[in-house]
Amino acid sequence: xxxxxxxPSPDNEPPSVESSLSWSRKDIGVWVVLLAVFLHxxxxxxxxxxxxxxxxxxxxxxxxxxxxTSSYPLGMFFALFVWPKLSDAIGxxxxxxxxxxxxxxxxxxxxxxxxxGWPLWTFLAxxxxxxxxxxxxxxxxxxxxxxxxxxxxxxxMGWREAACTLAFIVGPxxxxxxxxxxxLAPVISISGWASICAALLVAYFLTEDTPPGGRVSAKDAxxxxxxxxxxxxxxxxxxCPLGTSLVVAVGxxxxxxxxxxxxxxxxxxxxxxxxxxxxHLTAQQIGYMLTGLAMVSLGVSAFGFAAIQxxxxxxxxxxxxxxxxxAGLAGIGFxxxxxxxxxxxxxxxxxxxxYTPSVPILLMQCVPPAKRGFIMGLDSAVNTVGxxxxxxxxxxxYAAQGASACxxxxxxxxxxxxxxxxxxxLIVLRSP
Numbered sequence: 001x002x003x004x005x006x007x008p009s010p011d012n013e014p015p016s017v018e019s020s021l022s023w024s025r026k027d028i029g030v031w032v033v034l035l036a037v038f039l040h041x042x043x044x045x046x047x048x049x050x051x052x053x054x055x056x057x058x059x060x061x062x063x064x065x066x067x068x069t070s071s072y073p074l075g076m077f078f079a080l081f082v083w084p085k086l087s088d089a090i091g092x093x094x095x096x097x098x099x100x101x102x103x104x105x106x107x108x109x110x111x112x113x114x115x116x117g118w119p120l121w122t123f124l125a126x127x128x129x130x131x132x133x134x135x136x137x138x139x140x141x142x143x144x145x146x147x148x149x150x151x152x153x154x155x156x157m158g159w160r161e162a163a164c165t166l167a168f169i170v171g172p173x174x175x176x177x178x179x180x181x182x183x184l185a186p187v188i189s190i191s192g193w194a195s196i197c198a199a200l201l202v203a204y205f206l207t208e209d210t211p212p213g214g215r216v217s218a219k220d221a222x223x224x225x226x227x228x229x230x231x232x233x234x235x236x237x238x239x240c241p242l243g244t245s246l247v248v249a250v251g252x253x254x255x256x257x258x259x260x261x262x263x264x265x266x267x268x269x270x271x272x273x274x275x276x277x278x279x280h281l282t283a284q285q286i287g288y289m290l291t292g293l294a295m296v297s298l299g300v301s302a303f304g305f306a307a308i309q310x311x312x313x314x315x316x317x318x319x320x321x322x323x324x325x326x327a328g329l330a331g332i333g334f335x336x337x338x339x340x341x342x343x344x345x346x347x348x349x350x351x352x353x354x355y356t357p358s359v360p361i362l363l364m365q366c367v368p369p370a371k372r373g374f375i376m377g378l379d380s381a382v383n384t385v386g387x388x389x390x391x392x393x394x395x396x397x398y399a400a401q402g403a404s405a406c407x408x409x410x411x412x413x414x415x416x417x418x419x420x421x422x423x424x425x426l427i428v429l430r431s432p
Contacts, residue, residue, distance in 0.1 A: 029147060030156060032205045033096070033140050034163045039198035040100055040136065041164050043107060043191030045171025045294075049287040050179050050187055052276040057184060058120045061399065066391030069269040071124040073387035075131025080384060083135025084142065084377025088370060092143040093206050099136040100199035106130025107192030115185035138376030141360045145372055153364060154314070155306050157357040162301035165353060168294035176287025241315045242362060242424045249366040250375060252424050254382040257359060259417035260322060261383040263329060265390030266410035267348060271332065274403050279338050289342060293349045301353040308354065309361075315425045318358040322418035324351025326411045333407025 047054075055065055079099075087095040106129055113123045140160070148156045178187045243249025275281045275289065309317040328348025335341050359379065367375045390410075398406040 029206050030144060032202060033143055034160060036096070036100065036136075036198040036202050037140060037160060038163045038167050039194045039201070040103070041167035042171050042174075043104070043194035045168050045290075046175035046178065046187055046191050046194070048168075048172045048272060048290055049176040049283040050184060051272050052286075053179065053184055053283060054114075055273065057114065058123070060120075064395060065273060065398075066269050066393075066395030067120075067124060068127075069265070069391040070388045071127035072131040072134070073384045075128040076134045077131075077381055077384040077388065079132045079135045080138065080377040080381040082377075084138045084373040084380070086373075087135075087139045087142060088373040092139050092146070092373070093202065095139050096136050096143070096206075097199050097203045099133055099139070100195050100202065102133030103130050103136075104192045104195030104197075104199060106133065107195065108189050109192075111185045111187075111189030111192065114188055115183075135377065138380045139373060142372040142376050145360065145364050146369065150364075154309055154357070154361055157360055158301055158305040158353075161305065161353050161357045162298055165294050165298040165301050169291050169298060172287040172290030172294070174287075176282075176284035179283050241313075241365070241428055242421065243366065243428065246366055250363065250378070252420075253359060253362055253366075254379055256318075256322075256417045256421050257379055258382045258386045259413050259420070260325070260355065261386030262390040263410035263413035263417070264325065264352075265387050266329065266394045266407055267332070268387075269391035269394065270398060270403065270406065271345070274332070275341070278403065279341060281338075289345075293342075293345055296346055297349040297353050300350055301357070305353055305357055309358070314358050314361055315421065318355050318362070319418050319422050319425075321351045321354030321356075321358070322414055322421065324348070325355065326414040326418065327351075329407050329414060330411035333404045333411070 051065075051068065054068060058068075060067070083095050083099055106126055110123060110126045110130070112118075113126055141157070144156050144160060145153060175187055178190065242252040272286050272290075275286050276283075281289065305317070308320070312320075324347055328344050328346075328351060331344025331347060332341060335344055360376065363375055363379060364372070394406050394410065397409065
């Protein structure tokens with residue numbers, strides 16, 4: 001992006017100071033939202049090692065552990081039909097700020113609920129309410145797509161994934177340490193304050209917001225009117241490798257996202273529970289393990305994703321990621337040794353950063369700028385259905401058949417997503 005500011009104008013004159021500053025603000029804007037993403041997810045990852053303790057606090061059997069992880073996505077399901085579409089109308093910044101602030105307050109209240117011994121239904125209600133305010137993630141993706149040149153989009157989406165992964169590196173170890181130092185309630189409250197800090201950061205530092213409809217009003221440094229480019233992109237000309245029309249392409253991506261998130265929810269809901277019950281790891285040991293796995297994922301996000309997708313294409317990269325996730329889930333369920341457990345989890349965390357950044361990139365190849373927020377929200381809503389259904393259904397299976405059956409079925413679901421992606425891509429390649 002810095003190179004773009006050095007491109008001469010049509011009159012062979014150097015770019016103006018105002019143009020250079022415009023590009024500088026866009027750069028700053030991207031880094032601000034990436035830092036906000038890190039802080040927001042840091043709050044969630046801090047609570048990762050304490051899930052077994054939270055289960056004990058409410059005296060939940062394994063069949064009902066999924067309630068804790070499904071309640072937040074339940075609220076998100078409704079939020080994702082409102083906030084991303086609203087960002088298309090009023091701009092990305094106010095929606096991101098409101099969402100981060102609302103989620104943060106909700107988690108602070110959850111900490112108070114645990115500290116004062118409020119009943120389970122109150123805690124779950126607060127999680128649902130917090131989820132109902134959570135619409136920042138798809139809006140951030142839309143913002144990055146709005147202000148980033150198309151050729152740089154894979155790089156920035158990879159960096160966004162790296163920011164997420166960095167939170168998974170810092171958060172679990174920090175959470176395990178805080179839990180052993182303090183207690184359950186303060187760790188939950190800290191997750192809320194991290195999100196509040198992210199909201200304040202965006203509110204103060206994000207000066208370059210995208211206008212309504214995701215349209216950039218000023219000319220970029222090369223002298224091209226970005227609004228005119230947006231009009232061109234709005235025409236029915238699609239280059240998505242998974243569909244020849246907007247409806248088919250988006251529908252395909254949403255089906256794959258649903259299958260992935262349904263299977264992946266098993267890992268989120270039961271990985272730490274399994275580590276505690278089957279291998280007798282403490283909260284601090286679980287934190288160290290999650291941090292180590294996140295460091296592997298960070299390396300793939302920062303240095304592997306962009307290079308791999310450039311060599312083999314975004315669709316093959318997506319299929320590769322899904323295949324590794326499926327293999328990791330199957331291995332986690334069937335391994336009987338702590339070392340095998342960690343190795344299979346490492347395979348899983350290598351696959352995740354190869355698949356997840358591919359979704360917004362594929363969508364951006366199909367969706368006009370003025371509909372980015374809405375489509376990102378639609379995809380996230382579909383993902384949320386999987387995150388709601390997965391933990392509850394797999395919780396029942398976990399209690400009835402054990403961990404092996406639970407993770408095996410999750411693996412089968414994810415490999416179906418990989419096969420469906422591959423088949424759709426081959427069909428499109430053979431289309432005239």
